[in-house]
Each structure stands twice: as structure tokens, then as C-alpha cells.
Amino acid sequence: MSNYIMPLIVLIVIIYGIIKKVPVYDTFIEGAKESFDLVLKLFPCLLAMILSVNIFLKSNIVDLFKFISFIPNQILPMIIMRPISGTSSLAILTNIYEMFGPDSMLGTLASYIQGTTDTTFYILTLYFGSIGIKKIKYALWVGLLADLISITISILFINFIS
Amino acid sequence: MVNKIWGYFIIIGVLYCLLNNNIEVINESILDSTKTSFDMIIKIFPVMALWLGIAKIAEASGLLKKLSSKLSIILKHIFPEIPTNHESLSYISSNIIANMFGLGNAATPFGLKAMQSLQQLNKKKDTATRSMITFLVLNTSGVTIIPTTIISLRMMYGSINPTGIVLPCIIITFLSTLSGLIIDRIFARFYV
Known part of the structure; x- marks a missing residue:
């Protein structure tokens, strides 16, 4: 069933585009071109994150956190980085796929976390900064709590359901 | 924020390896990181291009x-x-x-x-x-x-x-x- 999701999205988008007389090919190219910008911005970030996360993980210091048996140690850098930077956590996610495989327990958990949380600090700074809000009241706490809940539910889900 | 955490990841990792006399690991990770990140960007690039293209059609239509x-x-x-x-x-x-x-x-x-x-x-x-x-x-x-x-x-x-x-x-x-x-x-x- 879930194998149908991607083909269906592509199909619906293109059929709707043709009905609305959008030049679908040209538009696709135009959109795809934007990826150059993104990739150029992403690469330095990716390199930096892989460097520091690899040093951190391979030093085996995460073994010191074994007492928190609830959270798999190798996922810690991702949990720390997720609220702060989207590209960094995407880099860590790919790194986890590379190291443990996307279908491993860690790979699945990392997919859940990436899919269900967002970059709270970044959004907060960008969104409030853009309109000059200085007093953010309880916004940071609610945002971080929402992330924490997503991560907790992801871990519970992987331990008890799948 | 990112700056501090990024720095601390490296500092903590290197110091911990020095303490455990395990410095080879650091050499390895520094050299590996360039290759790994290049491989990754090559994998991510076309994926992004594809979805940005589809998204553009959805937006334009x-x-x-x-x-x-x-x-x-x-x-x-x-x-x-x-x-x-x-x-x-x-x-x-x-x-x-x-x-x-x-x-x-x-x-x-x-x-x-x-x-x-x-x-x-x-x-x-x-x-x-x-x-x-x-x-x-x-x-x-x-x-x-x-x-x-x-x-x-x-x-x-x-x-x-x-x-x-x-x-x-x-x-x-x-x-x-x-x-x-x-x-x-x-x-x-x-x-x-």
C-alpha cells in the first residue's frame, strides 16, 4: 500500500498541472534548478557536521551515557542538533543511514525523528526576527516541549509497536 | 548555538580519544569525513532536484x-x-x-x-x-x-x-x- 504513495503524488501533481495548462516540463526544470543553490549551501554544512559528529561518535564517548538506556546513544547528536539546524540534522540522518542502514532500528528511529520534528530554534529566530518581535513569551518552551514529545513518542513507538 | 555545539563535539571527541590513547580513530574520522560528505551530497543532489521540480509544478498549477x-x-x-x-x-x-x-x-x-x-x-x-x-x-x-x-x-x-x-x-x-x-x-x- 505504502508503495503507491510516491507514484500517486507524482501522478496527481502532473495531471492537475496539465489540466490547469501549466507547462509541466519547463516548470519542473525551473524547480529542479533551485537545487543547485541548495546543494551549494548544503555541502559545507554537511562536511562540517560529518566531521564533528564522526569524531564525537567514534571516540566512543557516548558509551558514558549508557545509563540512559532509554535513548539509543548513537542518536544523541541528532537529538541535540535537530532543533537547531535542519541541514545539520539531515546530514546526521544520512550519516546514520550510511553507518547502520536505513532499515536498522537506528535508521528507522532517525527517520521518525527527522520526519516528525522541526528546527525550533531556527524557526523561532527566523520568524520572530523577521517581524521584530523581542518578547517571545513562552514560545521557546512550548516549541521545545513539542519536539521532546515527538522524540519520546518516536522512541516509545519503535520499542513497543514496530 | 550551532557554533558552540559543533566545537564541543570535536573538542570532547578528541580529548576523550587522547585520554584513552586511541588517537588513530581521530585521524581516520577526519580523513573519512571528506569522502563521506562528498558521496552524500552526490546522493542528495538529484533527490532534491526531483522534488523541487515536482513541488514547482504543484505550486504553479x-x-x-x-x-x-x-x-x-x-x-x-x-x-x-x-x-x-x-x-x-x-x-x-x-x-x-x-x-x-x-x-x-x-x-x-x-x-x-x-x-x-x-x-x-x-x-x-x-x-x-x-x-x-x-x-x-x-x-x-x-x-x-x-x-x-x-x-x-x-x-x-x-x-x-x-x-x-x-x-x-x-x-x-x-x-x-x-x-x-x-x-x-x-x-x-x-x-x-
Whole structure:
């Protein structure tokens, strides 16, 4: 069933585009071109994150956190980085796929976390900064709590359901 | 923030290896990181190009707009203090729709527009309003229905079931967004 999701999205988008007389090919190219910008911005970030996360993980210091048996140690850098930077956590996610495989327990958990949380600090700074809000009241706490809940539910889900 | 954490990851890692006389590992990770990151960017590049292309068609054809107008009917109940037919509702729903399809980069411009129009309703210009914070909660708990980037990356790394994460993600998102909204309401009531 879930194998149908991607083909269906592509199909619906293109059929709707043709009905609305959008030049679908040209538009696709135009959109795809934007990826150059993104990739150029992403690469330095990716390199930096892989460097520091690899040093951190391979030093085996995460073994010191074994007492928190609830959270798999190798996922810690991702949990720390997720609220702060989207590209960094995407880099860590790919790194986890590379190291443990996307279908491993860690790979699945990392997919859940990436899919269900967002970059709270970044959004907060960008969104409030853009309109000059200085007093953010309880916004940071609610945002971080929402992330924490997503991560907790992801871990519970992987331990008890799948 | 990123600067400090990035630095500390490296400092802690190197110091810990020095303590354990395990410095080979550091040499290895420094050299590996260049190769790994290059391989990764080569894998991510076409995936992004593909989805940005599809997203552009959805945007140009007005599909995103149509979906978001459906959504704004529900949003009225979550944002009771926004007057009916105010433009901010449509920006908020466009932002959420883009997020739903895992198109974070398409979502940001709508999010900024939404904040600007919420600011028009704001009486104290330097203080966040309740609706702004509610909007942030919807954003940060990540209302994702189809995480396209994640699915494609899973494919590239040889997953046997790349879309297997979709249903769990929807369930987790639903639960966490709901709890986020409840927490938001509790804070809004008791915050002085």
C-alpha cells in the first residue's frame, strides 16, 4: 500500500498541472534548478557536521551515557542538533543511514525523528526576527516541549509497536 | 548555538580519544569525513532536484493553494482570535501544506508571510501574540504527512521498504501536534 504513495503524488501533481495548462516540463526544470543553490549551501554544512559528529561518535564517548538506556546513544547528536539546524540534522540522518542502514532500528528511529520534528530554534529566530518581535513569551518552551514529545513518542513507538 | 555545539563535539571527541590513547580513530574520522560528505551530497543532489521540480509544478498549477484553502476551514478553530477571511489564515495553511509534503524549503517563505500578517493584528509590536506561538507549535511539531526527502534518501541507501516509515510518522505527528496544541493552550492560560 505504502508503495503507491510516491507514484500517486507524482501522478496527481502532473495531471492537475496539465489540466490547469501549466507547462509541466519547463516548470519542473525551473524547480529542479533551485537545487543547485541548495546543494551549494548544503555541502559545507554537511562536511562540517560529518566531521564533528564522526569524531564525537567514534571516540566512543557516548558509551558514558549508557545509563540512559532509554535513548539509543548513537542518536544523541541528532537529538541535540535537530532543533537547531535542519541541514545539520539531515546530514546526521544520512550519516546514520550510511553507518547502520536505513532499515536498522537506528535508521528507522532517525527517520521518525527527522520526519516528525522541526528546527525550533531556527524557526523561532527566523520568524520572530523577521517581524521584530523581542518578547517571545513562552514560545521557546512550548516549541521545545513539542519536539521532546515527538522524540519520546518516536522512541516509545519503535520499542513497543514496530 | 550551532557554533558552540559543533566545537564541543570535536573538542570532547578528541580529548576523550587522547585520554584513552586511541588517537588513530581521530585521524581516520577526519580523513573519512571528506569522502563521506562528498558521496552524500552526490546522493542528495538529484533527490532534491526531483522534488523541487515536482513541488514547482504543484505550486504553479495552484494545487498547493487549493489544498490550503480546504485546510483553512479547520484552522479557524485552532486560531480563534484571527478574524474570518484574514489573509494570515491562507498563508498559515500554505505553510502547513508545504510542510506536510516534506517541502521544508517551500514552506519557509509562506511562514514568513504568515508572521507578517499576524503582526498586523498585533497590538504590542515587540511582543509575541498567542496565535504566533500556536503557529510555531504547529511548525515545530512538524505536521508531516509524506516526508518526501526522507523516503528518497532511504531509497538511495537501499532500504527494502522506503515508504514504511510513512504511517508511523503520521501517527507520531498527529499525537505530538495534539499534545503540542494542548500544552500551548495550558501555557496561554497560565502565562502572565
